[in-house]
Amino acid sequence: MPDYLLDVQKLETTFKTPEGTIHAVNGVSFGLKEGETLGVVGESGCGKSVTMLSILGLVPNPPGEIVAGSASFAGQDLLQMSSSEIRHVRGSQISMIFQDPMTSLNPVLTIGRQLEEPLMLHLNMTKKQAEDRAAELLTMVGIPNARERLKDYPHQYSGGMRQRVMIAMALSCSPQILIADEPTTALDVTIQAQIVDLVKRLRQELGMAIVWITHDLGVVAGLAQRMLVMYGGYVVEEAEVGELYANPQHPYTLGLLNSIPRLDQKEGKKLSSIEGLPPVLYEKPTACPFAPRCKWAIDRCWAENPPLEDIGNGHRVACWVDTKTGRARS
Amino acid sequence: MTANKEALLNVEDLTMHFPIYKGLFRKQVGAVHAVDGVSFNVYRGETLGLVGESGCGKSTTGRAILQLYHPTRGAVNFEGRNLVEMKKEELRHMRRKMQMIFQDPYASLNPRMSVGEIIGEPLSVHKIASGKEIQERVAHLLELVRLNPSFASRYPHEFSGGQRQRIGIARAVALQPSFIVCDEPISALDVSIQSQVVNLLQELQDQFNLTYLFIAHDLSMVRHISDRVAVMYLGVVMELADSNALYDNPLHPYTQALLSAVPIPDPVLESKRKRMLLEGDVPSPVNPPSGCRFRTRCPIAQPICAEQRPEFRELKPGHFVACHFAERFM
Numbered sequence: 001m002p003d004y005l006l007d008v009q010k011l012e013t014t015f016k017t018p019e020g021t022i023h024a025v026n027g028v029s030f031g032l033k034e035g036e037t038l039g040v041v042g043e044s045g046c047g048k049s050v051t052m053l054s055i056l057g058l059v060p061n062p063p064g065e066i067v068a069g070s071a072s073f074a075g076q077d078l079l080q081m082s083s084s085e086i087r088h089v090r091g092s093q094i095s096m097i098f099q100d101p102m103t104s105l106n107p108v109l110t111i112g113r114q115l116e117e118p119l120m121l122h123l124n125m126t127k128k129q130a131e132d133r134a135a136e137l138l139t140m141v142g143i144p145n146a147r148e149r150l151k152d153y154p155h156q157y158s159g160g161m162r163q164r165v166m167i168a169m170a171l172s173c174s175p176q177i178l179i180a181d182e183p184t185t186a187l188d189v190t191i192q193a194q195i196v197d198l199v200k201r202l203r204q205e206l207g208m209a210i211v212w213i214t215h216d217l218g219v220v221a222g223l224a225q226r227m228l229v230m231y232g233g234y235v236v237e238e239a240e241v242g243e244l245y246a247n248p249q250h251p252y253t254l255g256l257l258n259s260i261p262r263l264d265q266k267e268g269k270k271l272s273s274i275e276g277l278p279p280v281l282y283e284k285p286t287a288c289p290f291a292p293r294c295k296w297a298i299d300r301c302w303a304e305n306p307p308l309e310d311i312g313n314g315h316r317v318a319c320w321v322d323t324k325t326g327r328a329r330s
Numbered sequence: 331m332t333a334n335k336e337a338l339l340n341v342e343d344l345t346m347h348f349p350i351y352k353g354l355f356r357k358q359v360g361a362v363h364a365v366d367g368v369s370f371n372v373y374r375g376e377t378l379g380l381v382g383e384s385g386c387g388k389s390t391t392g393r394a395i396l397q398l399y400h401p402t403r404g405a406v407n408f409e410g411r412n413l414v415e416m417k418k419e420e421l422r423h424m425r426r427k428m429q430m431i432f433q434d435p436y437a438s439l440n441p442r443m444s445v446g447e448i449i450g451e452p453l454s455v456h457k458i459a460s461g462k463e464i465q466e467r468v469a470h471l472l473e474l475v476r477l478n479p480s481f482a483s484r485y486p487h488e489f490s491g492g493q494r495q496r497i498g499i500a501r502a503v504a505l506q507p508s509f510i511v512c513d514e515p516i517s518a519l520d521v522s523i524q525s526q527v528v529n530l531l532q533e534l535q536d537q538f539n540l541t542y543l544f545i546a547h548d549l550s551m552v553r554h555i556s557d558r559v560a561v562m563y564l565g566v567v568m569e570l571a572d573s574n575a576l577y578d579n580p581l582h583p584y585t586q587a588l589l590s591a592v593p594i595p596d597p598v599l600e601s602k603r604k605r606m607l608l609e610g611d612v613p614s615p616v617n618p619p620s621g622c623r624f625r626t627r628c629p630i631a632q633p634i635c636a637e638q639r640p641e642f643r644e645l646k647p648g649h650f651v652a653c654h655f656a657e658r659f660m
Contacts, residue, residue, distance in 0.1 A: 188547065189591040217595040245597050262596075263577065263592045271528060278522070
C-alpha cells in the first residue's frame with residue numbers, strides 16, 4: 001500500500017431531482033501520491049467533476065448528498081470536516097480551477113483584489129505584502145506588466161489570461177494539491193498549449209500534486225503520470241499513463257481511444273464509434289453500466305457489476321471480459 | 331477525390347466587414363474585419379476543411395458563402411453563377427442546393443415544432459412535396475440518419491445532443507442539396523458521440539455525392555474528414571493544401587504552430603514532441619496588424635511583413651500559402 005497524500009475510498013454522491021435521485025458517483029476509490037499528476041478522463045455525466053467537488057465540500061446540499069465514503073488528507077477525513085474546517089483546507093492546501101475562467105472570476109472586482117483576498121485570509125498577510133505577492137504570482141504565470149494589470153477587471157483580460165489568473169489564484173497559498181477541472185476546454189489549441197506548458201513548469205518549481213480532469217485523451221497523454229477512466233459514476237480503469245495508452249483493457253477505454261482521430265494519422269480510415277448514449281443513473285446500477293453499449297458483453301455483465309481488479313503492474317480494470325482474448329476473465 | 335477537379339463553388343476575394351456604430355447619431359467609427367479577401371475553390375464531391383481559432387472568421391466565411399450575410403466585397407460563384415448579385419427570389423431557389431448544419435443542436439431546432447415538422451418544412455417551403463408525401467419523406471429521412479421513423483411526432487427536447495444533430499442533418503439533406511456547410515457540427519457533442527455523427531456525414535457524402543465545407547477547430551478531426559484543408563487566421567486564409575500535404579509539411583509558420591499545439595493521445599510520442607509556443611493572444615479584428623496579419627506573433631517576422639501583405643501564392647501544385655518566407659520550409 002503506497003503512501004497517499006489524498007486517499008479516497010468508496011465515495012458515493014447522489015443528487016435529488018424532481019425526476020428522481022441521480023446516482024452521480026457510485027463508490028469511487030483512488031489515491032494521489034505526493035507530487036504526482038493524475039489524469040481523470042470520461043464524458044459529461046460520468047461523475048468526474050462531482051467526485052472532486054465532493055472531496056472539497058463543494059457539492060450543494062440539497063440537492064446533492066455524499067452518502068458514503070471517506071477522503072483522508074493529512075490524517076483527516078475531508079468528508080467529516082465542518083464547513084469552516086474544509087474552507088481552511090480549500091485554497092490553502094487543496095485548490096481547484098474550473099473550466100470557465102470568466103464565470104469563476106468576479107466581474108466587479110479588480111484582478112488584484114481577487115488575488116489578494118485569499119492571501120490576507122489564509123496567510124494573514126498585510127495589504128501591502130499581499131499586493132507584492134499578487135504581482136509576483138501574476139509574473140509567475142506569465143502576465144507582463146503585472147503590477148499595472150492588478151488594477152484591471154476580468155473583462156480586460158483575454159480567455160487565456162483569465163485562466164492564468166485562475167492558476168495564479170489557485171497557487172497563491174502554495175497548495176499541496178491542485179485540482180484542475182477541464183481548465184483548457186474553453187480555450188483554443190495554441191492557448192491550451194501555453195497553459196499546459198505553464199502548468200508543467202509550475203509543477204516542477206512548486207512540486208504540487210495535480211488532478212487534471214478532462215474529456216480529451218490527448219491533453220493528459222503528455223501531462224499525467226497515472227490515469228483514471230470513469231464511466232457511469234465508477235472508475236472503470238486505472239493505470240500508469242504509458243500502460244493505459246499502449247495496453248487499454250476496458251471496452252470503454254478502447255472505444256474512446258479508437259473513436260478519436262489522431263493528428264498523425266492519415267485520413268480515410270473509418271472511425272469506430274461507441275453506439276448508444278451514456279447512461280442517466282436514476283438507480284444505482286446492479287449490472288455493468290457500460291453493458292448496453294458494449295460489444296463484448298456476456299451474460300454476467302447484465303447480472304453483476306464488475307469490481308475494479310488488479311491485473312498486474314498496478315493496472316486495474318472493472319470488466320468481466322478480457323478484451324484481449326474476448327473470453328471471460330478467470 | 332479531387333481527380334475530376336470541377337469547381338462547384340468558387341469564392342473570390344470574399345470580404346465581410348461588420349460596421350461598429352457609436353454615439354447619438356450612430357456614426358460608423360470602425361469595422362470588425364471578420365473576413366478579408368478570401369479566395370478558394372470547392373470541388374464537387376470533396377470535403378474542404380476550414381480551420382482556425384475562435385474569431386478567425388471561419389464561421390463568418392461559411393455564412394457569407396450561403397448569403398446569410400451580405401458580403402462587403404467579393405464574389406461567390408456557385409455552379410458558375412454569382413450568388414452575391416442574385417435577387418432574393420432567385421437566391422431562395424438556389425438554397426435548395428446549398429444547406430447548412432449548425433454547431434449548437436439545442437439552439438438550431440425550434441422547440442415548438444415536432445421533428446416531423448422541422449424536417450418536413452423545407453419540403454413544403456420549396457413545394458417539393460405536400461400532404462402524405464411529406465410524411466413518407468420524413469420517415470425515410472429519419473431512417474437515413476439512423477433514427478426511428480416514429481420519432482417524427484416527438485419534440486426536440488426529448489432528444490440528446492447527438493440525436494438532435496442527426497435531426498439537423500436530416501433537415502439539411504431533405505432537399506437533396508449538392509453543397510452543405512457544416513459549421514462545427516460536432517463541437518458540442520461528447521467524444522463517443524462525435525465519431526457517430528462524423529461517420530454518418532461521411533456515409534451520406536458517399537451516398538449522395540455531397541460536397542462539404544467542414545468548419546471546425548478540432549484539427550485532428552478535420553484531417554480525418556477533409557480532402558483539402560484551409561487554415562484561417564484573423565480573417566485571412568494563410569494556407570490551403572491537400573490534407574496530407576498540409577499536415578505533413580506545413581509551409582506557413584502559423585500552421586506549424588497550430589499543428590504543434592495539438593496534443594496526440596500517445597504518451598511516448600508526446601514526451602518527444604517539440605512544441606512551438608506562440609506568444610500572446612490573437613490581435614483584435616477591429617484594428618488588425620498591417621501587412622501580414624500573423625506578423626505580431628510570428629517567430630520569423632521581418633520588416634517586410636509589416637509593410638506588405640503576402641500574396642496567397644501556389645508554391646507547389648495545389649499548395650497555397652500566404653507568407654513571404656514560405657520557401658525556407660520547402
